[in-house]
Amino acid sequence: MPVKITSVEPNSPAQRAGIQKGDTLVSINSNQICDVLDYRFYETNQHLSIVLHNEKDEPRTVEIRKGEYESIGLEFETYLMDRQHSCRNHCVFCFIDQLPKGMRDTLYFKDDDERLSFLFGNYITLTNMSDHDVERIIEMHISPVNISVHTTNPELRVRMMGNRFAGESLRILYRLADAGIRLNCQLVLCKGLNDGEELERSLNDLGALHPSVQSIALVPFGMTKFREGLYPLEPYNEAAARGVIEIAEGYGARFLQKYGRRLCYAADEFYLKANRPIPPAEFYGDFDQLDNGVGMLANFRQEMEDALQDFSPPKKERSVTLITGTAAYPFLLKLLDELRIKCHNLTCNLIPITNDFFGHTITVSGLVTGGDILKQLKGKPLGDELLLPNTMLRREGDIFLDDVSLEDLRRAFGVKVTVVPNDGYAFLQAIIGSDESCQNRWLQ
Numbered sequence: 001m002p003v004k005i006t007s008v009e010p011n012s013p014a015q016r017a018g019i020q021k022g023d024t025l026v027s028i029n030s031n032q033i034c035d036v037l038d039y040r041f042y043e044t045n046q047h048l049s050i051v052l053h054n055e056k057d058e059p060r061t062v063e064i065r066k067g068e069y070e071s072i073g074l075e076f077e078t079y080l081m082d083r084q085h086s087c088r089n090h091c092v093f094c095f096i097d098q099l100p101k102g103m104r105d106t107l108y109f110k111d112d113d114e115r116l117s118f119l120f121g122n123y124i125t126l127t128n129m130s131d132h133d134v135e136r137i138i139e140m141h142i143s144p145v146n147i148s149v150h151t152t153n154p155e156l157r158v159r160m161m162g163n164r165f166a167g168e169s170l171r172i173l174y175r176l177a178d179a180g181i182r183l184n185c186q187l188v189l190c191k192g193l194n195d196g197e198e199l200e201r202s203l204n205d206l207g208a209l210h211p212s213v214q215s216i217a218l219v220p221f222g223m224t225k226f227r228e229g230l231y232p233l234e235p236y237n238e239a240a241a242r243g244v245i246e247i248a249e250g251y252g253a254r255f256l257q258k259y260g261r262r263l264c265y266a267a268d269e270f271y272l273k274a275n276r277p278i279p280p281a282e283f284y285g286d287f288d289q290l291d292n293g294v295g296m297l298a299n300f301r302q303e304m305e306d307a308l309q310d311f312s313p314p315k316k317e318r319s320v321t322l323i324t325g326t327a328a329y330p331f332l333l334k335l336l337d338e339l340r341i342k343c344h345n346l347t348c349n350l351i352p353i354t355n356d357f358f359g360h361t362i363t364v365s366g367l368v369t370g371g372d373i374l375k376q377l378k379g380k381p382l383g384d385e386l387l388l389p390n391t392m393l394r395r396e397g398d399i400f401l402d403d404v405s406l407e408d409l410r411r412a413f414g415v416k417v418t419v420v421p422n423d424g425y426a427f428l429q430a431i432i433g434s435d436e437s438c439q440n441r442w443l444q
Contacts, residue, residue, distance in 0.1 A: 002024045002025060002026045002033070002053065003024065003025050003033060003034070003035070003039075003076055003077075003081045003082065004022070004023075004024050004025075004076070004077065005019065005020075005021060005022065005023045005024070005025055005074050005075070005076060006021060006075050006076055006077050007021050007074075007075040008020060008021055008073060008074060008075070009071075009073035009074070009075070012071070012072065012073020012074075013064045013065075013066040013070065013071075013072050013073055014064070014072045014073040014074050015073060017050075017062040017063070017064050018062060019050070019052065019062060019072075019074065020054075022054070022055045023052045023053065023054055023055075024052060024053040024054075024057075025039070025050070025052060025074065026051040026052060026053060026059070027050070027051045028042040028043060028045075028048055028049070028050050028051075029042060029045060029048060029049050030049070033081075034081075034082065035080055035081045035082045035115060036076075036079060036080050036081045036115055036119070037115055037118060037136065037140065037142070038136075039074075039081060041140045043071065043072050044068060044069050045068075046065060046066060046067065046068050047063070047064070047065055048063070048064040048065075048066070048072070049061060049062075049063055050062050050063075050064060050072075079119070080113070080115055080116075084109075084111055084113055084116070085111065085112055085113035085114075085115075085128060086109065086110055086111060086112060086128075087110035087111065087112035087125070087127075087128070088112065088127055088128045088163060089110075089112070089125055089127055089161040089162055089163045089166065090161070090162030090163065091150075091160060091161050091162060091188075092159075092160055092161075092162065092190065092193070092230070092231035092233065093160070093188055093190050093221035093222075093231075093233065094110070095221075095222050095224070096108060096109075096110050097230060098222075098223070098224040098226045098227055098230065098358075099224070099226065100226050103401070103402070103403075104403055107401065112124055112125055112127070112128055114129060114133055114137065114145070117145050117146045118142050118145075121146055121291055122146065123146045123147065123148040123186055123292075124145070124146065124147060124148065125147070125148045125161065125166070125169070126147060126169040126170070126172040126173060127161070127163050127165055127166055127169045129169070129172060134172055134175060134176070137176065137181060138175075138176070138179040138181065141179075141180075141181065142181070143181050143182035144181075144182040144183060144184050144214065144288075145176060145181055145182070145183055145184075146183075146184045146185075146186070147173060147183055147184070147185050147186070148185075148186050148188065149170075149173065149185045149186065149187055149202065149206065150186075150187050150188055150194055151187065151194040151198055151201075151202050152170060152201060152202045152205035152206065153167075153194075153198060153201060153202070154166075154167025154168070154170060155167060156193070156194060156198060157170065160190070160193060160194060173185075173209075174209070176212070177209040177212035177213065178212075180212060181212060182211075182212060182214050183209070183212055183213045183214065184214060184215045184217070184288055184289060184292075185206055185213055185215070185216045185217070186216070186217040186218075186219055186289070186292060187199065187202055187216065187217070187218050187219070188219050188220075188221050189218055189219065189220055189221065189236075189244060190221050190233055191233065191234045191235070191236055191240050192234070193233075195240070195243070195244055195247075196243070196247075199218070199244070199247055200247060200251070203216065203247070203251045203264055206263075207251065207254075207255055207263060207264070210255070210259050210263060211259070213263065214261075214263070214288055215263060215264075215265070215288035215289050215294075216263055216264045216265070217265055217267060217289040217292045217293075217294045218244055218248050218264070218265065218266045218267060218270065219267045219269070219292060219293065219294075220235075220236050220241070220244075220267065220269055220270060220273070221233065222361075222362060222364075222367070223235045223359070223361045223362070224358040224359050224361070224362055225358065225359030225361070226358075226359075235361045236270070236273050237273070238273060238274055238275055241270045241271075241273035241274035241276075242274040242276065244266055244270050244274075245266045245270055245271065245274055245276060248264050248265060248266040248270075249266070251263075251264045252264045252265065261285050262283070262284075262285060265284060265289060265294045265295065266294075267292065267293045267294050268293050268294065268295070268296055268297045268298075269293060269327060269363075269364060271297075272327045272328065272330075272331070272363075273327075278297045278298050278301065278331065279295075279298055280298060280302075281295070281298045281299055281301070281302035283295070283298065284298055284299070287299060293364075296422065297328065297331055299424075300422065300423070300424050300427070301331075301335060301424070302424065303423060303424025303425055303427075304335050304424035304425075304427060304428060305424075306424070306425075307424055307425045307428045307429075308338065308339065308342065308428065311342060311428065311432075313342060313343040313344070313345065313346065313432070314343070314345065314346070314432050314433060315345075316345070317345045317346075317347075318345065318346050318347070318383075318384060318432065318433055319346075319347035319348075319349075319383030319384050320346075320347070320348055320349070320383050320384060320385045320386070320387055320430075320431055320433075321348075321349045321350075321351060321377075321380075321382040321383050321385070321386050321387070322336075322348065322349070322350045322351070322386075322387045322388070322431070323350075323351050323352075323353050323368070323373060323377070323386070323387070323388050324350065324351075324352055324353070324365050324389065325352065325353060325355070325363050325364045325365035325366075325367070325368055326352040326353070326354055326355070326360075326363045327363035327364055327365075328364075328365060329350065329352035332350055333350055336348055336350055339428070339431065343432070346431070346432065347383060348431055349382075349383070351376070351377065351380070353368045353372050353373055353376055354372065354376065355367060355368060355369070355372060356372050356375070357369040357371060357372050357401075357402060365389050365391050365392055366391040366392065367401065368392050368400070369400050369401050369402040369404065370399070370400035370401075370402055370403075370404020370405070370408060370409065371400075371402050371404055373388075373400075373404075373409065374404065374408070374409065374412055377413065378412075382413055382415050383415070384415065384416065384433075385415060385416045385417075385418055385433070386409065386413060386415050386416070386417045386418070387418050387420050387430050387431065388417070388418075388419060388420065389419075389420055389422060390419050390420065390421050390422065391422060393406070393419060397419060406419070418430055
């Protein structure tokens, strides 16, 4: 499917070749261009023969010579260059099905797009992929691909995902593995469904696909208070979470002995639910599943400890307030206690935000809403600055899930509001502020 060009970057190879806004890109080196994967893959060659149609649908061919991997310089109407692929499943644990009415439209869209796995690290279920899609990934050797497996039991996968093709689509997983495509897998665990013996089956099956399978994340499903009429599920309690960790660590130890890497990890949320200590940073190897909440706290703690080694307290007194979800509160409180010992002129308050919006079973920072922050901080002394993690905001970094904005918080509280990246160095820098006395070599 040809795609229309919306702009041409000045002084780019495309502009020098005479390509214009409004032209339609048809093919590169005789390869049809349908979307961003085609474009990114085929534009890497140094010599390009590009077929275009102008606005009168008249064809022409231009030749371009450029540096390897240098961009041609074309922009299109969307970053995917066509429509985003939506999910065809009806998973029993789907978080979007548990959203209340009246939120912004984009939150209700369920994506399941292999291009987004390549571009942004999104997870895909494989259930809406064609043979052409699979062949293209293998031909282009796109790696890694992030896959929501959930279970390797075909019948159980059909039941959990509400799609009669969900079991059959597991063949794509094995096909990609046979082709040497690196795979990060996740299992969203539901108590009593795909944990226990079913989890062990899945870990045995996926572990056998090493080295193609490079990591397996075990993540608990999120349960909001809006589950009326949905499949009956129970949230993980302390005992059940401990059971998942025991299986994960047991298989991880076996994989480490056999392959030299653990492969299998329970998400940080399981450790918090189980009241178990977060393992050290070295436990997580290359942190392949960091964005999936696996090893995030261990990495953060290591960064914070490294930063504190090269730390000098600010000369001026400073008072700040930090907010977090209820799950991470004890973990962060311990880190801040270490900082307070070194910094006597710093007042650093940590406040856990209870999730009244989605329900108290939701405890992670990434699902805290602006409305709950406004309500729970009202009337409280916040000091010089309010700090909040960037995971609470959408990708653009401006609004919360409930459409409350950062500016709403600033107006309501009358203090500076700062968004802090999930990074131990940035976290410490934000707490101590911009005092030049604390600008040590770790900040330079």
